[in-house]
Amino acid sequence: MGIQLFVPTFRVDECLAEIRECLEKGWTGLGFKTVEFENKWKEYTGLPNAHYLNSATVGLSLALKILKMENGWGDGDEVITTPLTFVSTNHAIKYEGLEAVFADVDEYLCLDPNDVKRKISDKTKAVLFVGIGGNTGRLNEIVNLCKEYNLKLILDAAHMAGTRFSGEMPGKEADVVVYSFQAVKNLPTADSGMICFKNPDHDEICRKLTWLGINKDTYARSGEKGSYKWKYDVEYVGYKYHGNSIMAAIGLVQLKYLDQDNAYRRQLAYWYDANFKNVDRVKPIPIADNCESSRHLYCIEVNNRDELLLALNGCEIYPGVHYRDNTEYRMYSYAKGTCPNSHRLSERILSLPMHLRMTKADVDYVSQKVIEYTE
Numbered sequence: 262m263g264i265q266l267f268v269p270t271f272r273v274d275e276c277l278a279e280i281r282e283c284l285e286k287g288w289t290g291l292g293f294k295t296v297e298f299e300n301k302w303k304e305y306t307g308l309p310n311a312h313y314l315n316s317a318t319v320g321l322s323l324a325l326k327i328l329k330m331e332n333g334w335g336d337g338d339e340v341i342t343t344p345l346t347f348v349s350t351n352h353a354i355k356y357e358g359l360e361a362v363f364a365d366v367d368e369y370l371c372l373d374p375n376d377v378k379r380k381i382s383d384k385t386k387a388v389l390f391v392g393i394g395g396n397t398g399r400l401n402e403i404v405n406l407c408k409e410y411n412l413k414l415i416l417d418a419a420h421m422a423g424t425r426f427s428g429e430m431p432g433k434e435a436d437v438v439v440y441s442f443q444a445v446k447n448l449p450t451a452d453s454g455m456i457c458f459k460n461p462d463h464d465e466i467c468r469k470l471t472w473l474g475i476n477k478d479t480y481a482r483s484g485e486k487g488s489y490k491w492k493y494d495v496e497y498v499g500y501k502y503h504g505n506s507i508m509a510a511i512g513l514v515q516l517k518y519l520d521q522d523n524a525y526r527r528q529l530a531y532w533y534d535a536n537f538k539n540v541d542r543v544k545p546i547p548i549a550d551n552c553e554s555s556r557h558l559y560c561i562e563v564n565n566r567d568e569l570l571l572a573l574n575g576c577e578i579y580p581g582v583h584y585r586d587n588t589e590y591r592m593y594s595y596a597k598g599t600c601p602n603s604h605r606l607s608e609r610i611l612s613l614p615m616h617l618r619m620t621k622a623d624v625d626y627v628s629q630k631v632i633e634y635t636e
């Protein structure tokens with residue numbers, strides 16, 4: 262089987278017990294566990310609103326849709342974003358008829374505030390920040406920049422479940438934070454996500470939009486003295502984007518173990534760091550000061566990434582790359598050459614296996630092979 266990049270871990274009996282409650286109650290859809298998970302998530306993060314979704318991709322799309330709608334942005338208005346991300350970050354901008362303007366990344370693989378500043382134009386409405394691997398990078402400076410230039414801030418926190426900055430959950434100053442609980446994220450369900458708007462009115466609109474634009478959900482309706490209220494109104498041409506109780510049941514169990522799991526991820530990272538400490542040719546991507554990262558990823562920078570990747574595969578070690586510079590994709594090739602640092606790093610970075618089933622011996626074995634095959 263070798264050593265895989267990601268292997269999700271589930272407390273199977275506990276997950277099954279939570280799912281069982283849904284099956285016995287006869288409630289697997291929107292409401293019930295989704296509400297419970299939303300409440301637990303708000304409690305955990307301290308964010309004021311949380312709405313459970315079927316993915317983070319739809320969350321990012323809704324974030325931009327609602328901010329555009331509520332702030333009167335027009336088609337072609339610009340959102341500054343990073344080329345080093347999963348494409349759903351940038352597709353979300355496109356879905357809403359907005360323009361993705363790419364700014365470069367810094368040594369943390371996160372948006373570089375200096376380049377963001379350079380890329381601000383008359384049409385810029387927002388910045389979309391991705392906390393790669395759970396890193397907060399220079400998010401604080403981006404927050405200040407957004408205040409100074411009156412821009413909205415969207416935090417793609419797909420890797421950031423459980424990340425803390427100076428002891429607090431990052432994102433309180435963002436207009437919206439979107440988390441992913443996709444199958445291989447650090448809080449895996451099978452597929453789902455959470456959207457956390459700062460403004461409660463936005464949260465309310467979002468709840469309607471995720472269920473076809475209907476202005477009351479079935480669970481709330483059936484709660485009204487037990488009678489199923491059929492007489493709702495439809496206020497928007499909404500979507501089918503909400504999460505369901507089976508996924509939320511898994512999420513509820515995962516959340517209980519999130520801090521413990523992330524602590525073990527940081528332990529794995531610490532072992533990797535120690536192994537690479539005196540090896541100049543293997544450069545771990547640094548974590549920002551005061552950031553307690555979720556450690557969704559452990560990334561290194563090397564000179565011979567492609568060869569190293571193949572050599573490791575030969576030893577049954579299967580790393581990944583997070584990410585390929587998005588401006589190399591045809592969809593975003595209009596921005597090719599605008600982010601040289603991202604481009605350079607994207608050819609040099611490698612994400613080493615990082616998951617809860619790994620032991621110190623696994624980390625040592627991977628480290629040894631990495632050291633052996635880097636130039």
Ligand SMILES: *Cc1c(COP(=O)(O)O)cnc(C)c1O
Pocket residue numbers: 315316317318319346347349350391417419420440441442443452453454
């Ligand atoms: C996984 C991921 C997403 C999308 O999450 P889904 O829940 O799979 O839709 C968005 N942004 C980043 C950075 C991701 O890694």
